[in-house]
Amino acid sequence: MGEHTITKKKKKQQKKKKDRAKERVEAEEEMVREDEIVVNGDDEGLSKNEEAQVNEGHDEYADDADEVAKIAEEEDNPLPSSPQPSPMIPTSESRLPFTSFPLSSLTLRALSSLSLTDSTPIQSACLPPLLAGQDLLGAAPTGSGKTLAFLLPSIELLHRLKFKPANGTGVIVISPTRELALQIFGVARDLLREGGFSQTVGVLMGGANRRAEEEKLCKGVALVVATPGRLWDHLRVS
DSSP states (O other): OHHHHHHHHHHHHHHHHHHHHHHHHHHHHHHHHHHHHHHHTTOSOOOHHHHHHHTSOTTGGGTTHHHHHHHHHHOOOOOOSSOOOOOOOOOTTOOOBGGGSOOOHHHHHHHHHTTOOBOOHHHHHHHHHHHTTOOOOOOOOTTSSHHHHHHHHHHHHHHHTTOOGGGOOOEEEEOSSHHHHHHHHHHHHHHHHHHTOSOOEEEEOTTSOHHHHHHHHHHOOSEEEEOHHHHHHHHHHO
């Protein structure tokens, strides 16, 4: 009888351990599912307005190719072979005119066309080190101009490199949401178009046609704006 009682206790203990292990596994699986929802939550279909933005021709910036080539030849502003010490970084309160930074005539023309003359504090602080090819981690409140703070150096460096479709992709901007991705894409598209740049921009996000995105990437998209889930999809099947 004593041995039978001990055996029953052991079985109960083993059952409790299995139950606890099962609960842990279920909890972990639930966490993974929640993560997948966060990452892939951009897979819903696009609205008509979003489709119109995404489907705009990515090659429209090459319309003035001859003019762009002529301007590029006149400019002698190559990308430094190695990161150079940046000039003195302005204070967080600085609002310097864009003409005070080493920007190409195409970039200044784009800014002028968009009625942008003076930089915001975050832009004044970010432009010098980024244009010098240095790494930077920045933070600023919503509406402070962070998008231009990283897009201007990105486009400027691509232009200095004379980046072509055959070179593939030179810049990837990762956005946590589809709405922000479209916003960044719109700003980059306007800068490239108004400046007459030959470089192209594209957006990768859930809800859009994945095959069409893949075809554009194969042709060469210099600046890519993407949501994490869709970017991972393309990287995984490449």
